Amino acid sequence: MARLKDDTAQWIVLMGFIVSFSLFFLAIMLNQSTVVGQTTAEAVSEFPKEDIRGVRNVVIQSMFMDDAVNFNNKTTVQREIRTLSLSRQNAVVFFSPPIFDANGTQSYYFIHYNNGVSAYNETWTFP
């Protein structure tokens, strides 16, 4: 650079730098804009919020059904909840009969939901 006789060359080099830098930053911005929302979209569409709430709801409802002599209502309904969520919502749902505490006042219900991507585990206490 020191050898250059004419200072317009400095100007040309400088402008070259400026233009190339601004192009570089513009390219970065353009590059980023195409993937905006990608991870958000994936996270949102993968998380089965309504499915989990629905299963939780119906499982808790089924806990309070009785096994009438002829129909085995509770057993049937709970078996069907497992079958339906496996085949229609691709989710393994597991829950067990209540476990009572030492006084027999509180009961604990364990609800598990897993669709391979999201897992949900809850200990629901009643009352």
Added chain:
Amino acid sequence: MVNSDGQLFTIEAIAASLIMMATVFIVVNTTSVYTPGDTHINDMQLEVIGSDALKAMNYPDNGTIGKSPLIIIVENGDGDAFYTLFNKSLNNRMGTGPDTIQFMANVTYVNRTGMINSTPLNMSRPLYGGEHAVHISQWIIVDSWNDHLVPARNIFPECPGSGSSCSGKHAALVEVLLWRD
């Protein structure tokens, strides 16, 4: 010869480039680019509207303990009532005319042999396959044997008569596909 004129040019160029960059930055930021990743926003809104409408139908009237309108509709196989209730809560709007959300509803249940089966409830228009539909569902527990029907029968098609393998309570899933015209 190198002289100090270049310094002034440099400072001016840096200032100019900063102004240019700022302008470009502001212009780029004022327009929003609708990327493929953004479609989930519309889908989510449709899903929220639909599952709220369906959930509202799955609560018993006015805090009473009993069957929700949705359960009664499924037990009676009353597709017309479903259409009226669901379509109204889905498409009615303040001010301008009704919205144009279309739906197709099925009831999915476990039949006598333990297989999954679906029976149509009602639809506002057939789904041809070109539509971009979202899926919502609502769990219900129904009585299979319905003696309000004439003649009294089991509501699920595979359950003839009143055999104990079919009667009693069953879990079922009301599944609805929603899309906009």
